[in-house]
Amino acid sequence: MSRKIIPIVAVASEAGESGGPGEGVGLYEASKKIYPRSVHGMFARWRWAVVFLTQLVFYGLPWVQWGERQMVLFDLAARRFYVFGLVLYPQDLIYLSGLLVISALSLFLFTAVAGRLWCGYACPQTVYTEIFMWVEHRIEGNRTARMRLDAEPMSLEKLVKKWFKHIVWIGIAMWTGFTFVGYFTPIRELGMAFLQTQMGSWEVFWVFFYGFATYGNAGFMREQVCKYMCPYARFQSAMFDRDTLIVTYDPQRGEPRAPRRKGPDPRTLALGDCIDCGLCVQVCPTGIDIRQGLQYECIGCGLCVDACDTVMQKMAYPPRLIRYDTQNGMEGRWTRPQLLRRVLRARVLAYTAILAVLVSGLLASLVARTPFKVDVVRDRASLARIVEGGRLENVYRLQIMNATEQQRRYAISARGLDGVAVASEPAVTVDAAQSRWVAVRLQLPYGVTPSGSHTVYFDVREEGGGAQVSEKAVFLVPR
Amino acid sequence: MSDFISHFWSDYVAVLSLLSIAGCVLLLWLTARKRVAADADNTTGHVWDEDLREANNPLPLWWVGLFVLTIAFGLAYLAIFPGLGSFKGQSDWTSRAEYDTEVARATRELAPVYDRYATLPAEEVARDPQARAIGERLFMNNCAQCHGSDARGSKGFPNLTDKDWLHGGAPDKIVETITKGRVGTMPPMAAAVGTPDDVKNVANYVLSLSGEPHDSLRAGLGKPKFTACAACHGIGGVGNEALGAPRLNDKIWLHGYGEAAIVQMINEGKHNVMPAQEGRLTEAQIKLLASYVWAFSNPPAATP
Numbered sequence: 001m002s003r004k005i006i007p008i009v010a011v012a013s014e015a016g017e018s019g020g021p022g023e024g025v026g027l028y029e030a031s032k033k034i035y036p037r038s039v040h041g042m043f044a045r046w047r048w049a050v051v052f053l054t055q056l057v058f059y060g061l062p063w064v065q066w067g068e069r070q071m072v073l074f075d076l077a078a079r080r081f082y083v084f085g086l087v088l089y090p091q092d093l094i095y096l097s098g099l100l101v102i103s104a105l106s107l108f109l110f111t112a113v114a115g116r117l118w119c120g121y122a123c124p125q126t127v128y129t130e131i132f133m134w135v136e137h138r139i140e141g142n143r144t145a146r147m148r149l150d151a152e153p154m155s156l157e158k159l160v161k162k163w164f165k166h167i168v169w170i171g172i173a174m175w176t177g178f179t180f181v182g183y184f185t186p187i188r189e190l191g192m193a194f195l196q197t198q199m200g201s202w203e204v205f206w207v208f209f210y211g212f213a214t215y216g217n218a219g220f221m222r223e224q225v226c227k228y229m230c231p232y233a234r235f236q237s238a239m240f241d242r243d244t245l246i247v248t249y250d251p252q253r254g255e256p257r258a259p260r261r262k263g264p265d266p267r268t269l270a271l272g273d274c275i276d277c278g279l280c281v282q283v284c285p286t287g288i289d290i291r292q293g294l295q296y297e298c299i300g301c302g303l304c305v306d307a308c309d310t311v312m313q314k315m316a317y318p319p320r321l322i323r324y325d326t327q328n329g330m331e332g333r334w335t336r337p338q339l340l341r342r343v344l345r346a347r348v349l350a351y352t353a354i355l356a357v358l359v360s361g362l363l364a365s366l367v368a369r370t371p372f373k374v375d376v377v378r379d380r381a382s383l384a385r386i387v388e389g390g391r392l393e394n395v396y397r398l399q400i401m402n403a404t405e406q407q408r409r410y411a412i413s414a415r416g417l418d419g420v421a422v423a424s425e426p427a428v429t430v431d432a433a434q435s436r437w438v439a440v441r442l443q444l445p446y447g448v449t450p451s452g453s454h455t456v457y458f459d460v461r462e463e464g465g466g467a468q469v470s471e472k473a474v475f476l477v478p479r
Numbered sequence: 480m481s482d483f484i485s486h487f488w489s490d491y492v493a494v495l496s497l498l499s500i501a502g503c504v505l506l507l508w509l510t511a512r513k514r515v516a517a518d519a520d521n522t523t524g525h526v527w528d529e530d531l532r533e534a535n536n537p538l539p540l541w542w543v544g545l546f547v548l549t550i551a552f553g554l555a556y557l558a559i560f561p562g563l564g565s566f567k568g569q570s571d572w573t574s575r576a577e578y579d580t581e582v583a584r585a586t587r588e589l590a591p592v593y594d595r596y597a598t599l600p601a602e603e604v605a606r607d608p609q610a611r612a613i614g615e616r617l618f619m620n621n622c623a624q625c626h627g628s629d630a631r632g633s634k635g636f637p638n639l640t641d642k643d644w645l646h647g648g649a650p651d652k653i654v655e656t657i658t659k660g661r662v663g664t665m666p667p668m669a670a671a672v673g674t675p676d677d678v679k680n681v682a683n684y685v686l687s688l689s690g691e692p693h694d695s696l697r698a699g700l701g702k703p704k705f706t707a708c709a710a711c712h713g714i715g716g717v718g719n720e721a722l723g724a725p726r727l728n729d730k731i732w733l734h735g736y737g738e739a740a741i742v743q744m745i746n747e748g749k750h751n752v753m754p755a756q757e758g759r760l761t762e763a764q765i766k767l768l769a770s771y772v773w774a775f776s777n778p779p780a781a782t783p
Contacts, residue, residue: 024514029537224539381624382633388730397628424629439629 034287037143041306050121062182087403087433098362109351114245120301128218139165169219177211223286242327243342249291249322273317280304373401374460376473384476391443394475401435409463416456419445451479489564593763601650605774614771640775643731647720653769660755663723667748671707682741688716688728
């Protein structure tokens with residue numbers, strides 16, 4: 001069996017090249033700013049489509065009302081989580097766990113099929129970096145203009161441009177922070193509080209914190225976040241295999257690379273298709289040269305594919321010198337249908353099957369969900385007592401959690417022991433989306449049941465609704 | 480206020496902490512000076528497992544900056560707050576003082592809530608939903624341990640929902656009970672009553688007072704002996720709230736029902752204590768609590 005080789009080679013640093021092999025290089029170096037060239041093409045359009053889609057959801061969702069309340073609201077103080085028609089309690093954590101497991105598995109699936117799709121298109125780090133870069137491009141100009149501007153000494157024009165850029169960035173960042181907090185505090189009230197400068201101190205803190213993180217990460221840290229902070233970026237190469245579609249340069253077709261005029265067939269010049277224009281490097285948001293093979297910095301955004309295609313078109317060469325391809329496909333010179341057939345391999349099918357089971361399980365459990373919950377806590381004070389009429393009494397506290405948005409009435413009954421009966425109020429009212437503790441007394445006729453601990457069941461039924469919850473408890477009969 | 484029994488452990492912790500930080504500084508300094516041979520392909524020359532070569536991926540300087548910041552933060556923290564052995568730090572911060580400050584602030588913030596009820600009569604406080612909610616929480620945290628979460632008590636712990644009060648059921652009496660606590664003492668009375676047979680007779684007389692099944696012959700013989708009990712419990716067992724002596728002519732059997740339980744009570748007596756709450760609860764809290772408890776036996780007349 002041949003050894004699996006994934007060439008992971010870092011870009012040669014300029015310091016290393018200038019320093020020469022004799023002197024050596026340091027273990028630390030200042031990160032160099034990357035000036036990505038803007039690019040047009042199919043994958044750039046996809047990126048923008050995802051930017052609009054995700055940000056429409058993120059910025060828009062808190063403003064949508066559902067009846068009297070915000071449609072999606074995570075009320076941490078009251079410990080209620082409103083998602084569309086659902087009222088979730090902290091006890092519903094299982095749904096969040098399910099959602100996270102599904103998200104993780106989807107990530108595995110996408111990564112197995114086409115590499116770092118999440119990183120390249122949908123990750124907030126990518127999305128906000130893209131928005132911030134767009135602003136930068138509008139204000140400071142294209143790549144060369146930006147590089148020139150940064151090299152210039154300070155001037156009025158430079159000052160104005162820089163200030164303007166940062167003001168727009170801070171505006172976007174603060175709006176992002178405000179929106180984020182709007183998921184936890186009703187955003188309309190938050191907006192009113194802001195206008196009246198009456199926001200709570202924690203709300204102000206989180207708006208600034210999240211805003212600052214957006215400003216810093218999308219404005220300055222950018223690819224450094226992916227390279228040095230993101231754990232996911234580091235472990236996902238473990239989910240690649242030889243049939244994973246990754247952004248790949250075709251060296252067999254491209255090499256030997258060299259600049260040349262448009263016109264003659266490169267074969268007659270003994271050259272490959274790569275004209276060594278360096279555009280693929282200039283457009284890369286992480287500043288790598290994809291022609292050196294797969295590198296851990298590559299976020300799989302496909303912008304180099306777009307850049308190269310434009311050049312190939314100008315040279316009248318066939319497109320996709322850089323393309324999404326698999327290791328097997330590249331080595332075996334496979335055709336597109338051959339590649340795509342390998343998508344349906346065991347790993348992908350297994351991920352898909354597990355995902356399908358989880359998603360349908362989660363949906364089914366949401367549909368079949370009882371609209372209230374009951375917890376039973378035996379009273380800690382008295383084990384048992386004898387009351388008037390010679391009956392044995394045990395006391396319990398029932399927490400009834402109403403997960404609907406109407407006031408509901410619940411009937412409480414008990415079963416499991418001969419003659420067991422509820423001696424307290426047989427029905428209680430719980431307000432909309434509230435939980436209530438009620439003391440419930442159970443009585444048994446004296447002398448019928450042997451002494452010891454006995455299992456009883458509380459049946460709590462929603463009046464008018466018919467949903468029922470049964471909870472186990474213990475009835476103690478003294479000696 | 481160090482928990483260490485000698486200076487050794489305090490010094491040990493302090494020296495170890497400072498050495499660790501110094502070690503971090505040294506590590507940072509040494510690695511910053513180190514140069515690695517950079518080959519043309521940017522590998523460091525280390526090779527493992529035949530063909531695995533280590534590329535030189537220099538750490539970004541901002542990361543080094545964060546490291547320096549962490550060290551500075553650590554040193555500043557240890558200078559300001561207690562952390563280096565038993566060194567108290569420059570700010571004299573203690574968790575106890577922090578706790579006291581927070582309690583004082585909470586008390587200050589809650590004062591207006593309680594002030595609303597300060598001037599209201601207990602009967603009105605008992606009908607206020609917010610006051611009742613506060614009362615319920617106070618009850619659950621401070622009273623339910625003995626009196627039960629439904630306040631109906633159990634053997635030896637009085638039921639608070641009935642009309643039977645050992646020390647009086649008026650709101651101000653309940654406030655007094657909660658504030659100062661109560662001690663209920665019944666001395667062993669066997670000697671005062673007479674022979675064991677006399678004790679049994681008295682027990683039957685006590686049962687007869689509340690119309691429970693009893694031996695009427697013995698009850699008749701016990702009646703004259705009951706004078707020893709009547710000093711506290713009153714003629715005919717009507718009880719005495721001033722002394723905390725229970726009524727014996729009702730159907731409430733706080734310390735046990737039946738002849739055997741009564742005989743035991745007469746023979747052995749009882750010392751029952753409710754602890755005082757004045758150090759634990761504020762006056763305002765006790766007032767809300769008393770109103771809440773009072774309402775059990777005085778339910779508001781059919782509020783909507």
